[in-house]
Amino acid sequence: MEQMIETNEIQIISRSFSAIGIKYACRPDEKGAEIPKAVESFLTRLAEIEHRTGNGLMIHGFGIETGDSQKEKWSVTAEVSKIDQVPAGMDAVEIPVTQYAYYQHKKGIYSIGDAYSKLHTWILENGDYGDGYMVEVSDDHFQVVGEDRVIDVYAPFRYRSE
Template sequence: MTKQDAITIKGVREIGAKKLVGFRVICDSMEEFGKEIPKASLELVRRKNEIHRLVEPVQLIGAFKPQETSEADDGYWVCFEVHDYEAIPKGMVTLTVPPQKYAILHFQGHASQIFGVYSHLHQWIESNDHQRKPSNWTLEIYSSWSEAEDQVDLSRM
Protein backbone atom coordinates (compact mmCIF):
# COMPACT_ATOMS: atom_id res chain seq x y z
CA MET A 1 0.00 0.00 0.00
CA THR A 2 1.05 3.58 -0.54
CA LYS A 3 0.96 6.53 1.84
CA GLN A 4 -2.23 7.76 0.15
CA ASP A 5 -4.09 4.50 0.85
CA ALA A 6 -6.47 4.64 3.80
CA ILE A 7 -8.19 1.85 5.75
CA THR A 8 -11.06 2.41 8.19
CA ILE A 9 -12.98 -0.34 9.96
CA LYS A 10 -16.68 0.55 10.05
CA GLY A 11 -17.85 -2.32 12.28
CA VAL A 12 -20.49 -5.01 11.84
CA ARG A 13 -23.79 -4.37 10.10
CA GLU A 14 -26.70 -6.35 8.68
CA ILE A 15 -27.10 -5.74 4.94
CA GLY A 16 -30.37 -6.67 3.25
CA ALA A 17 -30.73 -8.78 0.13
CA LYS A 18 -29.18 -7.35 -3.03
CA LYS A 19 -30.44 -7.96 -6.56
CA LEU A 20 -27.49 -7.56 -8.90
CA VAL A 21 -27.17 -7.34 -12.70
CA GLY A 22 -23.84 -7.44 -14.51
CA PHE A 23 -21.07 -9.76 -15.62
CA ARG A 24 -19.74 -12.97 -14.10
CA VAL A 25 -15.96 -13.36 -14.42
CA ILE A 26 -14.50 -16.86 -14.19
CA CYS A 27 -10.73 -17.35 -14.27
CA ASP A 28 -8.16 -20.00 -13.38
CA SER A 29 -5.81 -17.79 -11.35
CA MET A 30 -5.76 -14.68 -9.16
CA GLU A 31 -3.48 -13.04 -11.72
CA GLU A 32 -6.06 -13.63 -14.43
CA PHE A 33 -8.83 -12.23 -12.20
CA GLY A 34 -6.65 -9.15 -11.69
CA LYS A 35 -6.73 -8.54 -15.43
CA GLU A 36 -10.30 -9.58 -16.25
CA ILE A 37 -12.22 -7.88 -13.43
CA PRO A 38 -11.13 -4.34 -14.45
CA LYS A 39 -12.05 -5.11 -18.08
CA ALA A 40 -15.50 -6.35 -17.02
CA SER A 41 -15.96 -3.28 -14.78
CA LEU A 42 -15.17 -0.88 -17.61
CA GLU A 43 -17.54 -2.75 -19.95
CA LEU A 44 -20.29 -2.69 -17.32
CA VAL A 45 -19.93 1.07 -16.80
CA ARG A 46 -19.99 1.55 -20.57
CA ARG A 47 -23.25 -0.44 -20.81
CA LYS A 48 -24.87 0.89 -17.61
CA ASN A 49 -27.65 2.64 -19.55
CA GLU A 50 -28.92 -0.79 -20.69
CA ILE A 51 -29.73 -1.85 -17.12
CA HIS A 52 -33.22 -0.99 -15.85
CA ARG A 53 -34.27 0.03 -12.33
CA LEU A 54 -30.80 0.87 -10.95
CA VAL A 55 -30.65 1.51 -7.21
CA GLU A 56 -27.45 3.61 -7.19
CA PRO A 57 -26.10 4.34 -10.68
CA VAL A 58 -22.59 5.26 -9.50
CA GLN A 59 -22.11 2.29 -7.18
CA LEU A 60 -20.43 -0.76 -8.70
CA ILE A 61 -20.67 -3.96 -6.64
CA GLY A 62 -18.28 -6.90 -6.79
CA ALA A 63 -19.53 -10.15 -5.26
CA PHE A 64 -17.82 -13.48 -4.63
CA LYS A 65 -17.59 -16.35 -2.19
CA PRO A 66 -14.11 -16.95 -0.75
CA GLN A 67 -15.02 -20.63 -0.52
CA GLU A 68 -17.34 -21.74 -3.31
CA THR A 69 -20.01 -24.17 -2.18
CA SER A 70 -20.96 -25.18 -5.72
CA GLU A 71 -19.92 -24.62 -9.34
CA ALA A 72 -22.68 -21.98 -9.56
CA ASP A 73 -20.81 -19.93 -6.92
CA ASP A 74 -17.48 -19.97 -8.77
CA GLY A 75 -16.23 -16.62 -10.02
CA TYR A 76 -16.54 -12.91 -9.38
CA TRP A 77 -19.62 -10.85 -10.26
CA VAL A 78 -19.20 -7.22 -11.37
CA CYS A 79 -22.64 -5.64 -11.08
CA PHE A 80 -25.01 -2.80 -10.38
CA GLU A 81 -27.80 -3.23 -7.85
CA VAL A 82 -31.36 -3.07 -9.21
CA HIS A 83 -34.76 -2.72 -7.53
CA ASP A 84 -36.17 -5.56 -9.65
CA TYR A 85 -34.95 -7.76 -12.48
CA GLU A 86 -36.32 -6.37 -15.73
CA ALA A 87 -35.20 -6.96 -19.34
CA ILE A 88 -31.68 -8.22 -18.50
CA PRO A 89 -29.25 -6.97 -21.19
CA LYS A 90 -27.71 -9.51 -23.55
CA GLY A 91 -24.59 -11.13 -22.11
CA MET A 92 -25.35 -10.04 -18.54
CA VAL A 93 -26.43 -12.20 -15.61
CA THR A 94 -28.39 -11.77 -12.39
CA LEU A 95 -27.34 -12.63 -8.86
CA THR A 96 -29.38 -12.35 -5.67
CA VAL A 97 -27.25 -12.08 -2.54
CA PRO A 98 -29.32 -12.94 0.57
CA PRO A 99 -29.34 -10.71 3.66
CA GLN A 100 -26.25 -11.27 5.79
CA LYS A 101 -24.28 -9.81 8.66
CA TYR A 102 -21.02 -8.23 7.47
CA ALA A 103 -17.89 -6.77 8.96
CA ILE A 104 -17.17 -3.66 6.89
CA LEU A 105 -13.85 -2.03 6.07
CA HIS A 106 -13.55 1.16 3.99
CA PHE A 107 -10.51 1.32 1.72
CA GLN A 108 -9.32 4.23 -0.39
CA GLY A 109 -6.49 3.40 -2.76
CA HIS A 110 -5.70 1.51 -5.94
CA ALA A 111 -7.84 -1.52 -6.80
CA SER A 112 -4.74 -3.66 -7.27
CA GLN A 113 -4.13 -3.34 -3.50
CA ILE A 114 -7.55 -4.60 -2.39
CA PHE A 115 -6.56 -8.26 -2.10
CA GLY A 116 -3.93 -7.37 0.52
CA VAL A 117 -6.39 -5.25 2.51
CA TYR A 118 -8.50 -8.28 3.40
CA SER A 119 -5.91 -9.34 5.99
CA HIS A 120 -6.77 -6.17 7.99
CA LEU A 121 -10.47 -7.07 7.87
CA HIS A 122 -9.81 -10.72 8.86
CA GLN A 123 -7.65 -9.64 11.78
CA TRP A 124 -10.34 -7.22 13.01
CA ILE A 125 -13.05 -9.91 12.73
CA GLU A 126 -11.00 -12.36 14.81
CA SER A 127 -9.83 -9.83 17.41
CA ASN A 128 -13.44 -8.71 17.98
CA ASP A 129 -14.71 -12.26 18.60
CA HIS A 130 -16.63 -12.59 15.34
CA GLN A 131 -16.50 -15.69 13.19
CA ARG A 132 -15.65 -15.64 9.48
CA LYS A 133 -17.93 -17.61 7.19
CA PRO A 134 -16.03 -18.18 3.91
CA SER A 135 -19.04 -19.84 2.28
CA ASN A 136 -21.02 -16.57 2.59
CA TRP A 137 -20.93 -13.80 -0.01
CA THR A 138 -18.33 -11.07 0.15
CA LEU A 139 -19.29 -7.68 -1.27
CA GLU A 140 -16.99 -4.99 -2.58
CA ILE A 141 -19.09 -1.84 -2.88
CA TYR A 142 -17.35 0.81 -4.96
CA SER A 143 -18.51 4.39 -4.39
CA SER A 144 -15.90 5.68 -6.81
CA TRP A 145 -14.29 3.50 -9.45
CA SER A 146 -11.43 4.36 -11.78
CA GLU A 147 -8.26 2.70 -12.94
CA ALA A 148 -6.22 5.08 -10.77
CA GLU A 149 -7.99 4.99 -7.40
CA ASP A 150 -11.01 3.40 -5.79
CA GLN A 151 -13.11 3.96 -2.74
CA VAL A 152 -14.58 0.67 -1.65
CA ASP A 153 -16.34 -0.87 1.31
CA LEU A 154 -15.20 -4.46 1.74
CA SER A 155 -17.95 -6.44 3.43
CA ARG A 156 -17.22 -9.94 4.67
CA MET A 157 -18.02 -12.18 7.58
Protein backbone atom coordinates (compact mmCIF):
# COMPACT_ATOMS: atom_id res chain seq x y z
CA MET A 1 0.00 0.00 0.00
CA GLU A 2 1.38 3.37 -0.99
CA GLN A 3 0.18 6.78 0.19
CA MET A 4 1.50 9.87 -1.61
CA ILE A 5 1.56 13.61 -0.87
CA GLU A 6 3.16 15.74 -3.60
CA THR A 7 5.16 18.89 -2.87
CA ASN A 8 6.83 20.21 -6.04
CA GLU A 9 9.39 17.64 -7.17
CA ILE A 10 9.68 15.90 -3.80
CA GLN A 11 6.78 13.72 -2.72
CA ILE A 12 5.99 12.22 0.67
CA ILE A 13 5.23 8.52 0.22
CA SER A 14 4.44 5.87 2.80
CA ARG A 15 5.25 2.39 1.58
CA SER A 16 6.91 -0.90 2.40
CA PHE A 17 9.47 -2.97 0.50
CA SER A 18 10.06 -6.73 0.29
CA ALA A 19 13.21 -7.91 -1.43
CA ILE A 20 15.76 -10.68 -1.71
CA GLY A 21 19.42 -10.04 -2.35
CA ILE A 22 22.99 -9.92 -1.17
CA LYS A 23 24.43 -7.77 1.64
CA TYR A 24 27.72 -5.90 1.37
CA ALA A 25 29.91 -3.45 3.27
CA CYS A 26 32.83 -1.26 2.25
CA ARG A 27 34.47 2.08 2.98
CA PRO A 28 32.74 5.07 1.36
CA ASP A 29 35.69 5.69 -0.97
CA GLU A 30 35.39 2.09 -2.27
CA LYS A 31 31.70 2.26 -3.21
CA GLY A 32 32.34 3.59 -6.71
CA ALA A 33 34.27 0.42 -7.55
CA GLU A 34 32.48 -2.08 -5.29
CA ILE A 35 28.85 -1.37 -6.20
CA PRO A 36 29.25 -2.12 -9.94
CA LYS A 37 31.09 -5.37 -9.10
CA ALA A 38 28.36 -6.32 -6.62
CA VAL A 39 25.59 -5.61 -9.13
CA GLU A 40 27.36 -7.67 -11.80
CA SER A 41 27.75 -10.58 -9.38
CA PHE A 42 24.12 -10.29 -8.20
CA LEU A 43 22.80 -10.32 -11.77
CA THR A 44 24.36 -13.74 -12.36
CA ARG A 45 21.98 -15.05 -9.67
CA LEU A 46 18.88 -12.97 -10.41
CA ALA A 47 16.99 -15.89 -11.98
CA GLU A 48 17.16 -17.76 -8.65
CA ILE A 49 14.78 -15.24 -7.05
CA GLU A 50 11.07 -16.06 -7.27
CA HIS A 51 8.19 -13.55 -7.40
CA ARG A 52 10.28 -10.65 -8.75
CA THR A 53 8.36 -7.43 -9.48
CA GLY A 54 10.83 -6.18 -12.10
CA ASN A 55 12.39 -3.62 -9.75
CA GLY A 56 15.97 -3.69 -8.51
CA LEU A 57 16.56 -2.13 -5.09
CA MET A 58 19.81 -0.72 -3.77
CA ILE A 59 19.22 -0.52 -0.01
CA HIS A 60 21.67 1.70 1.88
CA GLY A 61 22.16 1.00 5.58
CA PHE A 62 21.21 -2.69 5.37
CA GLY A 63 24.23 -4.89 4.84
CA ILE A 64 26.97 -6.98 6.35
CA GLU A 65 27.62 -6.24 10.01
CA THR A 66 31.39 -5.81 10.17
CA GLY A 67 31.85 -4.00 13.47
CA ASP A 68 33.89 -1.45 11.52
CA SER A 69 32.31 2.01 11.81
CA GLN A 70 34.29 3.12 8.75
CA LYS A 71 32.36 0.77 6.49
CA GLU A 72 28.96 1.57 4.99
CA LYS A 73 26.41 -1.22 4.72
CA TRP A 74 24.28 -1.75 1.61
CA SER A 75 22.45 -4.46 -0.29
CA VAL A 76 21.77 -5.25 -3.93
CA THR A 77 18.31 -6.80 -4.14
CA ALA A 78 15.35 -7.63 -6.35
CA GLU A 79 11.96 -6.45 -5.12
CA VAL A 80 9.53 -9.35 -4.70
CA SER A 81 5.75 -9.60 -4.32
CA LYS A 82 6.19 -12.26 -1.63
CA ILE A 83 9.01 -14.12 0.07
CA ASP A 84 8.80 -17.91 -0.11
CA GLN A 85 12.30 -19.24 -0.53
CA VAL A 86 15.57 -17.38 -0.14
CA PRO A 87 18.43 -18.71 -2.28
CA ALA A 88 21.60 -19.79 -0.47
CA GLY A 89 23.92 -16.88 0.25
CA MET A 90 21.12 -14.31 -0.05
CA ASP A 91 18.97 -12.56 2.53
CA ALA A 92 15.33 -11.53 2.70
CA VAL A 93 14.69 -7.86 3.41
CA GLU A 94 11.30 -6.73 4.67
CA ILE A 95 11.08 -3.00 5.30
CA PRO A 96 7.83 -2.08 7.06
CA VAL A 97 5.70 0.85 5.94
CA THR A 98 7.92 3.89 6.28
CA GLN A 99 7.33 7.54 5.43
CA TYR A 100 9.76 8.65 2.73
CA ALA A 101 10.75 11.80 0.94
CA TYR A 102 10.69 10.54 -2.64
CA TYR A 103 12.38 11.95 -5.72
CA GLN A 104 12.40 10.55 -9.25
CA HIS A 105 15.85 11.13 -10.73
CA LYS A 106 15.74 11.03 -14.55
CA LYS A 107 19.39 11.44 -15.52
CA GLY A 108 21.06 8.13 -14.68
CA ILE A 109 23.54 7.04 -12.06
CA TYR A 110 26.40 9.41 -12.89
CA SER A 111 24.45 12.40 -11.58
CA ILE A 112 22.69 10.61 -8.69
CA GLY A 113 24.49 12.96 -6.30
CA ASP A 114 22.21 15.74 -7.59
CA ALA A 115 19.17 13.76 -6.43
CA TYR A 116 20.66 13.22 -2.98
CA SER A 117 21.59 16.91 -2.68
CA LYS A 118 18.07 17.96 -3.63
CA LEU A 119 16.51 15.47 -1.19
CA HIS A 120 18.90 16.44 1.62
CA THR A 121 18.14 20.14 1.25
CA TRP A 122 14.39 19.54 1.08
CA ILE A 123 14.41 17.18 4.08
CA LEU A 124 16.28 19.66 6.30
CA GLU A 125 14.01 22.54 5.21
CA ASN A 126 10.83 20.57 5.90
CA GLY A 127 11.65 18.18 8.71
CA ASP A 128 14.37 15.65 9.41
CA TYR A 129 15.58 12.22 8.41
CA GLY A 130 13.37 9.45 9.76
CA ASP A 131 14.37 5.99 10.90
CA GLY A 132 14.92 3.41 8.20
CA TYR A 133 16.92 2.75 5.07
CA MET A 134 17.65 4.80 1.96
CA VAL A 135 16.30 2.92 -1.06
CA GLU A 136 17.10 3.42 -4.75
CA VAL A 137 14.71 1.71 -7.18
CA SER A 138 15.54 0.94 -10.81
CA ASP A 139 14.76 -1.95 -13.13
CA ASP A 140 15.89 -5.33 -11.78
CA HIS A 141 18.87 -5.44 -14.17
CA PHE A 142 20.12 -2.13 -12.72
CA GLN A 143 20.29 -0.45 -16.14
CA VAL A 144 21.09 2.98 -14.68
CA VAL A 145 23.81 4.27 -17.01
CA GLY A 146 22.57 6.87 -19.47
CA GLU A 147 20.92 10.26 -19.38
CA ASP A 148 17.49 8.72 -19.98
CA ARG A 149 17.62 6.24 -17.07
CA VAL A 150 15.25 6.69 -14.14
CA ILE A 151 16.15 5.99 -10.51
CA ASP A 152 13.54 6.48 -7.79
CA VAL A 153 15.16 7.59 -4.53
CA TYR A 154 13.43 7.10 -1.17
CA ALA A 155 14.85 8.76 1.98
CA PRO A 156 13.20 8.12 5.37
CA PHE A 157 11.52 11.37 6.43
CA ARG A 158 9.63 12.83 9.37
CA TYR A 159 8.12 16.25 9.86
CA ARG A 160 9.55 18.29 12.74
CA SER A 161 6.34 18.06 14.73
CA GLU A 162 6.51 14.25 14.82
